[in-house]
Amino acid sequence: MELRLKGKKALVTGASAGLGAAAAMALAEEGVELFINSRDETRLRAAAQKIAEKTAIMPVVCVGDVSRAGDIERLDSQIGAVDILVSNAGGPVPGQFTDLPGERWQEAADLVLFSAVNLTRMVIDGMIERRWGRLIYLTSIGVLQPINDLILSNTYRSGVTGFCKTISNNYAKYGITANCVCPGYTATERLASLAASRAAEGGVSVESVLKGLAADVPAGRIGKPEELAALITFLASEKAAYITGTSIPVDGGAVRALI
Numbered sequence: 001m002e003l004r005l006k007g008k009k010a011l012v013t014g015a016s017a018g019l020g021a022a023a024a025m026a027l028a029e030e031g032v033e034l035f036i037n038s039r040d041e042t043r044l045r046a047a048a049q050k051i052a053e054k055t056a057i058m059p060v061v062c063v064g065d066v067s068r069a070g071d072i073e074r075l076d077s078q079i080g081a082v083d084i085l086v087s088n089a090g091g092p093v094p095g096q097f098t099d100l101p102g103e104r105w106q107e108a109a110d111l112v113l114f115s116a117v118n119l120t121r122m123v124i125d126g127m128i129e130r131r132w133g134r135l136i137y138l139t140s141i142g143v144l145q146p147i148n149d150l151i152l153s154n155t156y157r158s159g160v161t162g163f164c165k166t167i168s169n170n171y172a173k174y175g176i177t178a179n180c181v182c183p184g185y186t187a188t189e190r191l192a193s194l195a196a197s198r199a200a201e202g203g204v205s206v207e208s209v210l211k212g213l214a215a216d217v218p219a220g221r222i223g224k225p226e227e228l229a230a231l232i233t234f235l236a237s238e239k240a241a242y243i244t245g246t247s248i249p250v251d252g253g254a255v256r257a258l259i
């Protein structure tokens with residue numbers, strides 16, 4: 001399938017590891033001009049090197065914390081116009097309501113919701129001018145079926161979902177699509193730390209937590225980051241011009257809802 005992504009300029013945030021790194025790799029394989037972001041310069045440079053070794057693309061490294069509006073302003077001056085935004089970062093801390101003081105709520109809002117809002121503000125005027133844009137927000141299957149020990153994630157990712165839908169309603173007429181992709185349990189550092197926290201809580205091994213998660217998925221296994229990245233690449237392409245305002249799970253069937 002010809003995705004016609006060559007020459008498009010893409011920014012992937014949270015791209016030194018996990019789902020963001022996989023999305024960056026998949027977009028590079030399609031020949032985009034690539035900018036990657038995360039907080040840790042050493043990790044980010046290593047991710048860029050890996051992409052350069054596997055593809056013809058050497059990504060531009062843009063260090064910054066997307067939970068800080070000031071860092072996003074710096075990214076804006078470094079990068080300029082962006083055609084494809086993949087808005088992603090680490091997940092907020094796990095825990096139930098009574099475990100989480102107010103500061104954790106503010107940090108999670110900045111990390112999950114306001115990063116998406118500020119990144120969108122950074123790119124949307126240029127997309128309107130050029131009458132073309134792709135906004136892709138990483139959320140979670142928690143917006144379709146809330147996960148008990150992830151109240152911060154459930155709450156603010158639902159906010160991102162409402163934000164994305166409203167943006168899609170208002171800007172589709174300019175050739176801009178806005179969609180959420182919802183990973184199920186996928187093998188990354190985030191999943192490893194989540195499994196470790198559940199293992200400690202339940203007094204069981206990490207392996208048994210991961211086995212339990214996989215057993216609950218109709219596909220019978222945990223997902224691979226490349227499987228989410230394939231959807232992101234398709235949504236970024238010309239072929240996906242008529243798909244907007246959606247939230248698409250990539251979860252091996254884990255969410256049991258009909259639609």
Ligand SMILES: NC(=O)c1ccc[n+]([C@@H]2O[C@H](COP(=O)([O-])OP(=O)(O)OC[C@H]3O[C@@H](n4cnc5c(N)ncnc54)[C@H](OP(=O)(O)O)[C@@H]3O)[C@@H](O)[C@H]2O)c1
Nearest residue numbers: 014016017018019038039040066090091185186188189190
């Ligand atoms: N993996 C799953 O099973 C799963 C399922 C549902 C939803 N999700 C969500 O999908 C997102 C990505 O997940 P993942 O599994 O790839 O996570 P991950 O393995 O923890 O990777 C997170 C990436 O984001 C970067 N990052 C973290 N905080 C950042 C910040 N404030 N500003 C910029 N970059 C930041 C990290 O690099 P630095 O440390 O260098 O900044 C790293 O590159 C998370 O929000 C996660 O909660 C994941």
